[in-house]
Amino acid sequence: MMRIAINGMGRIGRLLFRRLIDNKDLELVAVNDIMDTDNLAYLLKYDSVYGTFAGTITRKPGAIVANGKEIKAFQQEKPAALPWKDLKVDVVLECSGNFSSRAAAEQHLKAGARKVLLSTTGSADIPLLVYGFNQHALTKEETIISPGGCMTNCSTHILYILNAIGIKSVQCNILHSYTSRQELVDAPHKQFRRGRAAAEAIIPVEIDLQHSLERLLPALKDKIASVSTRVPVANGAMADFTIQLQQETSRQEINRLFSTAAENDYKGIIEYTEDQLVSLDIKGNTHSCVIDGSLTTVVGNHVKLIAWFDNEYGFTTRMIDWLSLM
Missing domain, CATH: 3.40.50.720 (NAD(P)-binding Rossmann-like Domain)
Structure with missing residues (x-):
């Protein structure tokens, strides 16, 4: 054992x-x-x-x-x-x-x-391996592994699947519960907004998600921008992707793409739903992301895709998956 x-x-x-x-x-x-x-x-x-x-x-x-x-x-x-x-x-x-x-x-x-x-995502000299995406690249010789973070585990699969159509650009906003790196009451912080009272405001914060995604998906280098908006809840996150594709598509095509993925190759990693969820409903969910097909919208080649995830339970599930694989 x-x-x-x-x-x-x-x-x-x-x-x-x-x-x-x-x-x-x-x-x-x-x-x-x-x-x-x-x-x-x-x-x-x-x-x-x-x-x-x-x-x-x-x-x-x-x-x-x-x-x-x-x-x-x-x-x-x-x-x-x-x-x-x-x-x-x-x-x-x-x-x-x-x-x-x-x-x-x-x-x-x-x-x-x-x-x-x-x-978390480690330094550049540590392999970045996201379970369900490139875990097969793990070798027996590697002694230190980074499984990414909860936002990386949510985003990687989504962008990889959509890039089968072809992605021109991605704007990603992770609406995320407040974390221990924020403050309960206003206090000094090198990122001024992080120093504001976490339970009293909607707070945009800087993140380096795009750098992790570019490491995993080099074809999307210089095509991704990201921000996290911290909201006054203790758990749960909603990832809001605005994506410009290489060609026009439809809401039906996008939803079919993800529902098929959730039932097949990404079973256990991606979940697909059209239920009218709120963040509380995602607590304890083991998936890296839950695609909310009820919120998918498409205008020409512009896609708005929404995914939920439990930033703690989903991520610890992937860490346990890694242990089982190792």
Whole structure:
């Protein structure tokens, strides 16, 4: 059984803990975060988005006990000092966001882990592999893997499928729940808008999504622009794509393209619906994106496409997929 450790117990790390604790094929053996372990146990048990943990979580010295399973808990700032070798850790899920360069992530390897799976897009020298798109490019020799982020996992499949028709340009706006990198009340920030109160305003923020998409889809280089608009909800996202195609199309053709993909090659990755969803309906959805065919519009060769995704649950599903593949 593959032995897993999690470094960084923020939103993604804690959700992965919940989802891995009873996994029969993957054994969670340790977590590391600089927060107080009593506080960590509390946050694992009580979650404002996904509710109270269905099982039991208790605290003992140096460990979290969940559903009777003892998980080692460390508070080490330097990954190289963690006992991954002694614990025979196969894969570290690097979820802190602080060790996304190759040199930084390699600290886990020096500590004795066999491989590292990031929870974000890493530096340019780390392979960017999106599950359902290019996971076949993974080699046994690669020790550090970036699975992209939730926005990349939503967007890549959509643009790849549409580029079968031919894309001239893409404008992408990800309407996204607020995140821990924003502020609860107005505060200084190098991106001024990120410093505004997240629960009180609709806030456009700068993102680097287009750079990730250009790495994955080089044929679209210099054809993509992106922005994220943070909205006052705690979970869920709606991706709004405005796409100029090489030729005229129709609403029916676009919807048929994605409904077919969802039923066949992209089953489990893309979902297609014409139900009248709102963001709350997507909570707990395991797909990378849910195409909302009821909102597809076409004028000549201009397409407006809307896709929903749970920015936490969908993405952690892909990370678990990666573990299964590895």
